[in-house]
Amino acid sequence: MREPVRFEDLRVGLEVPSLSKVVRREDVKAYADASGDQNPLHQSDEFARAAGFPGIIAHGMFTMAHLTSCLVRWLGDPGALLRMRVQFRSVVFMGDTIVAGGRVRELDPERRTATLDVWVTVERDGTTEYPIKRSEAEVRPG
Amino acid sequence: MALNLGLEGKVYPAIAFPVEADRVARFARAVGDDGSFVPPTFVTAGEFAALVQVIADPELGLDTTRVVHGEQEYEWRRPLRLGEELSVHPRIASIRTRGGHEFLTVETEMRDPQGELVVLARNTLIVRRRG
Numbered sequence: 382m383r384e385p386v387r388f389e390d391l392r393v394g395l396e397v398p399s400l401s402k403v404v405r406r407e408d409v410k411a412y413a414d415a416s417g418d419q420n421p422l423h424q425s426d427e428f429a430r431a432a433g434f435p436g437i438i439a440h441g442m443f444t445m446a447h448l449t450s451c452l453v454r455w456l457g458d459p460g461a462l463l464r465m466r467v468q469f470r471s472v473v474f475m476g477d478t479i480v481a482g483g484r485v486r487e488l489d490p491e492r493r494t495a496t497l498d499v500w501v502t503v504e505r506d507g508t509t510e511y512p513i514k515r516s517e518a519e520v521r522p523g
Numbered sequence: 524m525a526l527n528l529g530l531e532g533k534v535y536p537a538i539a540f541p542v543e544a545d546r547v548a549r550f551a552r553a554v555g556d557d558g559s560f561v562p563p564t565f566v567t568a569g570e571f572a573a574l575v576q577v578i579a580d581p582e583l584g585l586d587t588t589r590v591v592h593g594e595q596e597y598e599w600r601r602p603l604r605l606g607e608e609l610s611v612h613p614r615i616a617s618i619r620t621r622g623g624h625e626f627l628t629v630e631t632e633m634r635d636p637q638g639e640l641v642v643l644a645r646n647t648l649i650v651r652r653r654g
Binding site: 440449450462463467469 | 546549550552553554555556560561562563564567568571572588591592593594595596597598599601602645
């Protein structure tokens with residue numbers, strides 16, 4: 382992990398370094414096996430097409446896990462992540478590049494916590510979609 | 524079929540959630556972490572195992588073909604520890620209708636053997652309007 386961010390480093394408006402990755406079928410399958418969520422929507426193209434999608438979609442929680450990875454890398458400590466609330470607004474297809482990011486919205490010097498706006502984006506057909514939007518995290522860096 | 528509003532507040536049996544090193548390692552690989560810590564969202568595995576009871580509850584009448592995951596929230600009181608076993612307690616917190624869609628929120632507490640709250644999870648499933 383990189384050098385952990387400190388509370389003293391934080392300013393309102395400071396951006397969390399973004400983290401991107403390409404969503405691969407084998408990772409989504411590995412996620413299904415490790416999480417226990419074997420919904421066929423995330424494994425069977427035939428099932429996904431019947432549900433109105435061009436192919437399988439990633440679990441929302443797969444995308445939330447990626448956002449969490451982004452924050453923990455920045456914080457340098459999984460224990461510094463206190464709370465996260467996300468809204469799933471768009472689906473993620475195989476081959477998509479998901480980009481997680483965040484920005485400091487508010488600081489609480491007494492508790493040494495920060496509230497962040499957080500999101501995950503995908504560029505698709507020239508437009509930016511938000512698989513995770515209007516979401517927030519509360520962190521307490523060292 | 525509409526959701527059974529009478530089930531707000533229903534508590535489901537607790538299940539055991541062992542934080543097994545092998546499963547944590549597989550989860551970390553799947554989400555792209557380096558395996559040096561328990562990924563915070565590993566708690567999803569325990570939450571989902573308990574949530575299955577709610578989803579399959581014949582009294583609730585959830586049409587799984589119309590369900591999408593709308594929102595998710597976690598409050599972590601501390602990181603999970605390898606080898607510990609948590610008990611997972613799901614409860615239907617609310618059932619709401621908005622714009623023809625139904626919103627089912629399940630709150631799940633994860634407690635350690637001493638009864639201390641480790642994680643509070645809130646999962647909102649959206650049952651999409653027909654047509």
